Amino acid sequence: MxxxxxxxxxxxxxxxxxxxxxxxxxxxxxxxxxxxxxRRTPPGPRPLPLLGNLLLLNLKKVDYSLCELSKKYGSIFTIYLGPRKMVVLAGYKTVKDALVNHAEEFGDRDTSPMNRSISNNHGIIFSNGENWREMRRLALTNLRNFGMGKKMGEEKIIEEAQHLIRVFENLKGAQFDTTQPVNYAVSNIICTIVYGSRFEYDDARFKAMVNRANEVIRLSGSASVLLYNMFPWLKPLIRNAAVIQKSTRANLEEIQSYTNNLRETLNPQDSRCFIDSFLINQQSEEKLEQNAGLFHEKNLLFCVEHLFAAGTDTSGTTLRWGLLLMAKYPHIQERVHEEIDRVIGGRQPLVEDRKSLPYTDAVIHETQRIGNIVPLNLRHRTSCDVHFQGFFIEKGTPVIPLLTSVLRDESEWANPYTFHPEHFLDDQGRFLKRDAFLPFSAGRRACPGESLARMELFLFFTSLLQRFRFTAPPGVSEDDLDLTPVLGFTLNPSPHMLCALDRA
Ligand code: HEM
Missing domain, CATH: 1.20.5 (Single alpha-helices involved in coiled-coils or other helix-helix interfaces)
Structure with missing residues (x-):
């Protein structure tokens, strides 16, 4: 004053x-x-009461609808799936910036009512916080010890590829559906890591487990389950939700039974697999009397279920896309054959051959890019209030880091919508690493099975291509081989038949 x-x-x-x-x-x-x-929240179409922006989405191709909306609203926009508000991240630069440069903020997992009704923060994929950290750490340690990046892992995959080759040989060129043999072979790799043993392809319990896991993943992406996740009160009317629950329960019972067998012969000095390793942690937790421990039975069952499902469907689907694409584009298959014959000849392909097979490596990468098998990614959630590229996103907001928009990003790929192995080759024909190649996502939640999957894809693909020429069935032209995926949480090729002709 x-x-x-x-x-x-x-x-x-x-x-x-x-x-x-x-x-x-x-x-x-x-x-x-x-x-x-x-407080500037990301823009987006005006939502209708209750329905949100549902009417703007093609429920059979939600990823494409979201890509279209990003052309109008930009690379960060708001969408209402029914009454639930979410933020979509589109395009390589934005997805990478969020998941890598703001890894903590965008690193939580969002769960849907369907996930919550099943796994309720147990296991790896749909958990958060301390539970997720511990379970993911244990999974990564075991993947390293029993599989990826190790000679042991390479040997197991080579052995399994030989089993698969025998199945194809026995068909003597007759047309067949690749789904089951490929899924059983790939599943055996993750089974060796979690159970310590592989299964015969005619083992009824094993077959039922693989088929149920794949069915759950397919139904999780169905339009009716999408609707259930938006309006959970619809549950009694949604048959697919009941099938998912029943199949998951059946698989958990099987896992429990295998676990009981392993428990009886457990030697804490000699862990044979992921389950042993979990049980050993459980015992030491009991000794320490940590009552709030994380190594309880539910976590064990869901970790195994998650590794089994995520490790079977994804690599199996990608490998099937690879074989279908080879039959569809014989001139590309011929170049792969030529390179394998020239560099490897008749001996067993090994991981270290990858660097001498740039064309084959480019074909495998391009298969993953065009296959785009996890189009919507798994949903993330902001772990705190986030200020990102000029926008404010509230803590707890579900986020879709849209992988279709990365793997089809028009500013990154010369031919985003066609199968073009040259995306991964320089003008000297050398392999070209591409930053926008993110089929395993990125950051804190990136796929922990990436190294294993890459090893599997390379060894299975080269071993099969060394032995066989894949073609359309007699009387079907390659033009008629359909590349339209079927709707599911992961994108599978439409049902089709192929022939595996012996090249010997
Ligand atoms: C071609 C094969 C594969 C592809 C394309 C793939 C892709 C993905 C993607 C996109 C995610 C979501 C990442 C995110 O939330 O940002 C993911 C998560 C996950 N994947 Fe894979 N995956 C493959 C193979 C595997 C294999 C072989 C395993 C098992 C060993 C596996 C286990 C998992 C697990 C446990 C998660 C959840 C990670 C977490 O929430 O922290 N995946 N994968």
Missing amino acids: AVLEGLLLSPSAFPLLVAVLLLVFACLHLTGVNQSEK
């Missing part, structure tokens, strides 16, 4: 007073702008 009185008394102080007032006003104004900038 004294200051003001002093100022009022002196006419020479007027300019100073005006300056102070202007400064205060400017400060208030600026903080006001910042405040509204801080």
Whole structure:
């Protein structure tokens, strides 16, 4: 007050007073702008009550509908799936910026009512916090010890590829559906890691487990389950939700039974597989009397179920896309044959051959890019309030880091919608690593099975291509081989038959 009185008394102080007032006003104004900038939520189409933006989406191709919307609303936009508000991240630069440069903020998992009704923060895929950290750590340790990046893993895959080759040989060129033999072979790799043993392809319990796991993944992406996740009160009307629950229960019972057998012969000094390793942790937790421990039976069953399902469907589907694409494009298959014959000849392909097979490696990468088998990615959730690229996203908001928009990003790929192995080759024919190749996603939640999957894809693909020429069935032209995927949580090729002709 004294200051003001002093100022009022002196006419020479007027300019100073005006300056102070202007400064205060400017400060208030600026903080006001910042405040509204801080609260600028990503734009998006106006939602209808209850339905949200449902009418704008093709439920059979939600990923493509979201790509279309990103052309209008930008690479970060809001969408209402029914009453649930979500943020979509589109395009390589934005997805990578969020998942890698803001890994913590975008690193939680969002769960749907369907997931919650089944696994309820147990296991790896749909859990968060301390539970997720511990379970993921244990899975990665075991994947490293029993599989990926190790000679042991390579040997197991080579052995399994030989079993698969025998199945194909026995068909003697007759047309067949690749689904079951390929899924059984790939599943055996993850079985060796989690159970410590492989299964015969005619083992009825094993076959039923693989088929149920694949069915659950397919039905999880069906339009009716999408609707259930938006309007959980529809559950009694959704048959697919009941089938998912029944099949998951049946698989958990099987896992429990295999676990009981392993428990009887457990030697804490000699872990044979993931389940042993989990049980050993369980015992030491009991010794330490940590009652709040994480190594309880439910976590064990869901970890195994998650590794088994995620490790079977994905690699199996990708390999099937690879064989179908070879039959569809014989001139590309011929170049793969030529390279394998020239570099490897008749001996067993090994992981270390990858660097000498740039064309084959490019074909495998392009198969993953065009196959785009996890189009919507798994949903993330913000772990805190986030300020991202000028937008404000509230803590707990579900986020879709849209992989279709990365693997088809028009500013990254010369021919986003066609099978073009040259995307991964330089002008000298050397393998070219591409940053926008993110089929395993990125950041904190990136696929922990990536190294294993890459090893499997390379060894199975080269071993099969070394022995066989894949063609359309007699009387069907390659033009008639359909590349339209069937709807599911992962994108599978439509039902088709192929022939595996012996090249010997
Ligand atoms: C071609 C093969 C595969 C592809 C394309 C693939 C892709 C993915 C993708 C896109 C995610 C979601 C990442 C995210 O949330 O940002 C994921 C997560 C996961 N994948 Fe894979 N995957 C493959 C193979 C495997 C294999 C072989 C295993 C098992 C060893 C596996 C186990 C998992 C698990 C446990 C998660 C959940 C990770 C977490 O929530 O922390 N995947 N995968």
